[in-house]
Amino acid sequence: MQRYFIDENSLQNDIVTITGDDAHHIATVMRMKPDQEIICTIPGASTVRCALTNISSETVEATVVEYVENTNELPISITIASGLPKGDKLELIIQKGTELGASAFLPFQAARSIVKLDEKKGAKKVERWQKIAKEAAEQSYRHIVPTVFAPFSINQLLNAIPDYDECIVAYEESAKSGESAQLVQTFQSLKEGSKLLVVFGPEGGLSEKEVEQLTEKGAKLCGLGPRILRTETAPFYVLAAASYHFELMR
Amino acid sequence: MQRYFIDENSLQNDIVTITGDDAHHIATVMRMKPDQEIICTIPGASTVRCALTNISSETVEATVVEYVENTNELPISITIASGLPKGDKLELIIQKGTELGASAFLPFQAARSIVKLDEKKGAKKVERWQKIAKEAAEQSYRHIVPTVFAPFSINQLLNAIPDYDECIVAYEESAKSGESAQLVQTFQSLKEGSKLLVVFGPEGGLSEKEVEQLTEKGAKLCGLGPRILRTETAPFYVLAAASYHFELMR
Numbered sequence: 001m002q003r004y005f006i007d008e009n010s011l012q013n014d015i016v017t018i019t020g021d022d023a024h025h026i027a028t029v030m031r032m033k034p035d036q037e038i039i040c041t042i043p044g045a046s047t048v049r050c051a052l053t054n055i056s057s058e059t060v061e062a063t064v065v066e067y068v069e070n071t072n073e074l075p076i077s078i079t080i081a082s083g084l085p086k087g088d089k090l091e092l093i094i095q096k097g098t099e100l101g102a103s104a105f106l107p108f109q110a111a112r113s114i115v116k117l118d119e120k121k122g123a124k125k126v127e128r129w130q131k132i133a134k135e136a137a138e139q140s141y142r143h144i145v146p147t148v149f150a151p152f153s154i155n156q157l158l159n160a161i162p163d164y165d166e167c168i169v170a171y172e173e174s175a176k177s178g179e180s181a182q183l184v185q186t187f188q189s190l191k192e193g194s195k196l197l198v199v200f201g202p203e204g205g206l207s208e209k210e211v212e213q214l215t216e217k218g219a220k221l222c223g224l225g226p227r228i229l230r231t232e233t234a235p236f237y238v239l240a241a242a243s244y245h246f247e248l249m250r
Numbered sequence: 251m252q253r254y255f256i257d258e259n260s261l262q263n264d265i266v267t268i269t270g271d272d273a274h275h276i277a278t279v280m281r282m283k284p285d286q287e288i289i290c291t292i293p294g295a296s297t298v299r300c301a302l303t304n305i306s307s308e309t310v311e312a313t314v315v316e317y318v319e320n321t322n323e324l325p326i327s328i329t330i331a332s333g334l335p336k337g338d339k340l341e342l343i344i345q346k347g348t349e350l351g352a353s354a355f356l357p358f359q360a361a362r363s364i365v366k367l368d369e370k371k372g373a374k375k376v377e378r379w380q381k382i383a384k385e386a387a388e389q390s391y392r393h394i395v396p397t398v399f400a401p402f403s404i405n406q407l408l409n410a411i412p413d414y415d416e417c418i419v420a421y422e423e424s425a426k427s428g429e430s431a432q433l434v435q436t437f438q439s440l441k442e443g444s445k446l447l448v449v450f451g452p453e454g455g456l457s458e459k460e461v462e463q464l465t466e467k468g469a470k471l472c473g474l475g476p477r478i479l480r481t482e483t484a485p486f487y488v489l490a491a492a493s494y495h496f497e498l499m500r
Contacts, residue, residue: 071476072476072477096480096483096486099477099478099479099480099483100477100479100483100486100487101475101477139478139480140477140478140479140480141476141477141478142477180497180498181498183494183498184494184498184499224493225351225493225494225497225498226321226322226391226497227322227349227350227351227390227391227392227493228349228389228390228391229349229350229390230346230349230389230390233346233349233350233486236346236350236483236486236487236490237350237486237490237493237494238490239490240486240487240489240490240491240494241490241491241493241494241498243474243475243477243487243491244433244434244475244487244490244491244494244495245494247430247475247476248430248431248433248434248473248475248491249434
């Protein structure tokens with residue numbers, strides 16, 4: 001069943017009203033007919049299954065058939081902080097990371113990031129990234145759309161650490177030295193509803209200074225198994241491991 | 251340190267001889283100089299750290315400095331069977347799946363695969379997929395290059411199931427119905443050295459008949475958490491969960 005995110009004002013007295021791109025999608029792309037059903041989610045609040053009543057490419061109306069329970073979110077909230085990588089790698093991180101349950105994406109300008117975004121370019125990118133997150137969230141039955149932050153400086157990232165219950169840094173040197181217990185320990189220490197920040201370097205890795213600054217702020221260095229993962233693959237590992245730990249093993 | 255795969259004849263009396271593309275890479279792309287060190291791996295056998303002695307773009311020679319222990323392979327061997335997906339998704343599965351530790355990739359012509367490969371096209375594709383696996387294996391410090399099979403028919407896949415200790419099928423309906431224990435149970439039942447086959451449908455999923463045929467042969471249906479993963483994302487989940495289970499939690 002097609003799924004759409006709506007804002008809270010779009011659901012009134014068990015009637016859902018959809019406008020804009022999503023109305024166009026339902027009427028023109030999907031060519032849906034009255035009585036066909038869709039799922040609508042108010043991010044972080046209700047999800048309803050509803051039957052279409054009026055359809056035009058400007059406005060679509062639907063009547064609620066059922067309120068659906070929200071059980072698709074990871075029990076802990078994970079923010080993926082990525083040192084700005086090259087090309088369209090962050091798009092892949094956001095698309096797949098959303099499917100795998102990330103709560104937020106926080107790109108940051110790392111010392112070894114080759115890409116530099118000025119404010120104007122940055123704003124355009126963030127808009128595109130948000131769109132990717134929204135589409136992936138709909139497709140993967142998420143109940144929230146992950147937040148994509150505008151790129152942080154390293155200092156902004158360091159200052160954000162106290163907002164989270166734990167912060168870990170995926171560190172290639174930890175992987176090489178066989179460190180294997182930190183991720184398990186961190187997951188074991190977190191309760192439902194906890195907020196975890198996970199920091200990944202860009203292609204060239206984090207600089208020694210960045211690692212020092214992060215650990216001074218309480219971040220823990222963490223290996224992700226013995227194989228060296230690319231900057232865009234490592235977040236998938238952490239998110240899948242979190243799902244395995246918190247959703248499948250309990 | 252740069253890593254290269256070599257065949258067993260390339261290591262004789264502690265001297266490594268490298269020819270072909272890799273010699274070109276060392277001499278011309280990396281512009282390495284005598285005394286610089288590289289890592290060479292005979293897949294499934296030894297790994298050596300060695301110092302370059304003679305360098306030309308046709309032949310490179312190096313002297314062994316140290317035999318390195320092989321500890322980078324997942325304790326169980328996982329074969330990823332993917333219903334042929336559209337576009338270049340299988341390339342992504344092979345690249346990232348190799349980083350994450352897969353032993354082999356087995357594409358198969360599923361009922362809902364939109365792509366059809368004839369023998370000639372198929373052979374070209376397999377060559378390209380093998381190259382991607384080799385490069386990803388070098389980059390992620392693997393000790394083997396995963397095998398990429400030429401596409402199987404569904405019957406060939408069914409007949410291959412008895413060659414594995416366990417076979418699981420990532421099944422969207424299991425995810426929707428909240429099935430969450432099968433993957434954990436399967437991992438718990440496997441010993442070091444076991445062979446696991448994991449089957450993934452193409453974009454449209456497996457057909458009911460395929461699911462029936464697979465379960466008749468002993469395959470178990472398996473959910474991968476409550477979110478719906480795309481066909482190219484689901485293998486990353488299984489491989490990361492396997493690493494978490496077998497490498498980090500032990």
